[in-house]
Amino acid sequence: MLIPVILCGGSGTRLWPLSRKSYPKQFVPIVGDQSLLQATLRRVSSLSSRVYCVAAEDHRFLVRDELEAAGVEGLTLLEPMPRNTAAAMGMAALEAVHQGHDEAPMLFCPSDHYMPNSAAFCEAVREASRALRHGEILTFGIEPTHPATGYGYIQVSPDGSREGGLHAVFAFLEKPSAHKASSLIARGNVFWNAGIFLVTAKTLIEALRAHAPDILRSCELAVSRAKRAEGFVWLDRAALEECRAQSIDYAVMEHYASIRMKPLSMAWSDVGSWAAVAELDPADENGNRAHGQGLFIESVGSYIYSPDRLSVVLGGENLLVIDTPDALLVASKDMAEQVRQAVSALEHQQSPEAVFHRKVSRPWGWYDSLDRGDGFQVKRILVRPGASLSLQMHNHRAEHWVVVRGRACVTRGDEVFELARNESTYIPLGVKHRLENPGVEDLEIIEIQSGDYLGEDDIVRFEDVYGRG
Numbered sequence: 001m002l003i004p005v006i007l008c009g010g011s012g013t014r015l016w017p018l019s020r021k022s023y024p025k026q027f028v029p030i031v032g033d034q035s036l037l038q039a040t041l042r043r044v045s046s047l048s049s050r051v052y053c054v055a056a057e058d059h060r061f062l063v064r065d066e067l068e069a070a071g072v073e074g075l076t077l078l079e080p081m082p083r084n085t086a087a088a089m090g091m092a093a094l095e096a097v098h099q100g101h102d103e104a105p106m107l108f109c110p111s112d113h114y115m116p117n118s119a120a121f122c123e124a125v126r127e128a129s130r131a132l133r134h135g136e137i138l139t140f141g142i143e144p145t146h147p148a149t150g151y152g153y154i155q156v157s158p159d160g161s162r163e164g165g166l167h168a169v170f171a172f173l174e175k176p177s178a179h180k181a182s183s184l185i186a187r188g189n190v191f192w193n194a195g196i197f198l199v200t201a202k203t204l205i206e207a208l209r210a211h212a213p214d215i216l217r218s219c220e221l222a223v224s225r226a227k228r229a230e231g232f233v234w235l236d237r238a239a240l241e242e243c244r245a246q247s248i249d250y251a252v253m254e255h256y257a258s259i260r261m262k263p264l265s266m267a268w269s270d271v272g273s274w275a276a277v278a279e280l281d282p283a284d285e286n287g288n289r290a291h292g293q294g295l296f297i298e299s300v301g302s303y304i305y306s307p308d309r310l311s312v313v314l315g316g317e318n319l320l321v322i323d324t325p326d327a328l329l330v331a332s333k334d335m336a337e338q339v340r341q342a343v344s345a346l347e348h349q350q351s352p353e354a355v356f357h358r359k360v361s362r363p364w365g366w367y368d369s370l371d372r373g374d375g376f377q378v379k380r381i382l383v384r385p386g387a388s389l390s391l392q393m394h395n396h397r398a399e400h401w402v403v404v405r406g407r408a409c410v411t412r413g414d415e416v417f418e419l420a421r422n423e424s425t426y427i428p429l430g431v432k433h434r435l436e437n438p439g440v441e442d443l444e445i446i447e448i449q450s451g452d453y454l455g456e457d458d459i460v461r462f463e464d465v466y467g468r469g
Helices: 037-046 058-072 084-098 117-130 180-186 201-211 212-224 238-239 249-252 274-278 333-348
Strands: 003-007 050-056 075-080 105-110 137-141 153-156 166-173 190-200 228-230 233-236 259-264 289-297 303-314 319-324 327-332 360-364 365-373 377-382 391-393 397-405 409-414 416-419 426-429 433-436 442-452 460-463
Touching: 003 084, 037 058, 037 105, 037 117, 050 058, 050 084, 050 259, 050 319, 058 075, 058 360, 075 084, 084 201, 084 212, 105 117, 117 137, 117 190, 117 259, 137 153, 137 166, 153 274, 166 190, 180 190, 190 249, 190 259, 201 212, 201 238, 201 426, 212 238, 212 426, 228 365, 274 303, 274 319, 274 333, 319 333, 327 333, 377 426, 397 409, 416 426, 416 433
Parallel strands: 003 050, 003 105, 050 075, 075 233, 137 259, 289 303, 303 319
Antiparallel strands: 105 190, 137 190, 153 166, 153 190, 166 259, 228 233, 319 327, 360 365, 365 377, 377 442, 391 433, 391 460, 397 426, 397 442, 409 416, 409 433
């Protein structure tokens, strides 16, 4: 039995403004019409009928929806705060032991990588699984096609010897400079580090015990105190508050003696920057690329991401133009790795665009903030069939609801009534209320809020089917 574990905890700030902390890149359809997480789930589904995911608590319903869309049965471990890959992998291994699978190989995969040849990848995993030895960790390296500076590297034994199609790992190397990357490629015994590992739960736990015992202790407490319900494992917050955040590469791989590598010769990208995303689209005769509605005039080597409206680049070289409904990024390609600096600056200014999109996913559907001014806000709200918002109250705002599609069931104080298309109602400040969709089609309303404070934290919940406080 092989257990795929999908690590979903990244925030993807280098792909801002498309990827934001409330809705990071693994949930976004950057390539094609499915998200990177959904593509990953479909990729590993032929290896096992059950998948583990490790994700942030705030993203639990996003993961649930992606599992459902991919048709995959999953168990999701929920982190109350991010603690990097050493803790995430350790807790997944401990959960496997809890379920009696301590000798089962576990395949740890990032949730946000692009690997179009799923069949070749899965065959490589099967081959590696058959070659896995007791006490050994296997990793996967991508045969490099150019001296990339955005990837880490795996250096294998300089004599190039293999056993069973696997290289002995000599060292893990950090992202190099351009000169260093060219030197590494010329040497010929390096591979891009894909961050994919194959190891039994028992071996990983022992490796953490030897090289990161403090992280393992926190993980053991987090899993032993976890609450389990409806496909979720709620990891203990107090235990993880004390846990050191460190990557598995630093915590274990740089110190562990028995590591071998399976080479992969296939298209791959970690989709880690806008420069990397640009490479996934075909180029025109001037090296320009566009996703959506882009026009280039006397420009060279530039990229436009503009799915919703026309964007034009007139002149200039090696530019990135990323257009979303509420934020625009214009950057030089050689600054693609520094986009997170812009996000940090926006966070310092407390700009909501640093974290939230205009359109925000919720377990019952989504809302889109259409307009906002002094004392008012207008939202478009979609509620899925059979779903409902919490029974709630606001201390600082009143609301008007107009149904534009579907049928609504409204609770307002002691009243319960239905609204059809083109009908409306008013929710006074301080009155308990709930919006439900009793129909079989999506319910859409326009909500007009008015009041002296319109923040999302002005919600007092009394009942909520999704377990939110």
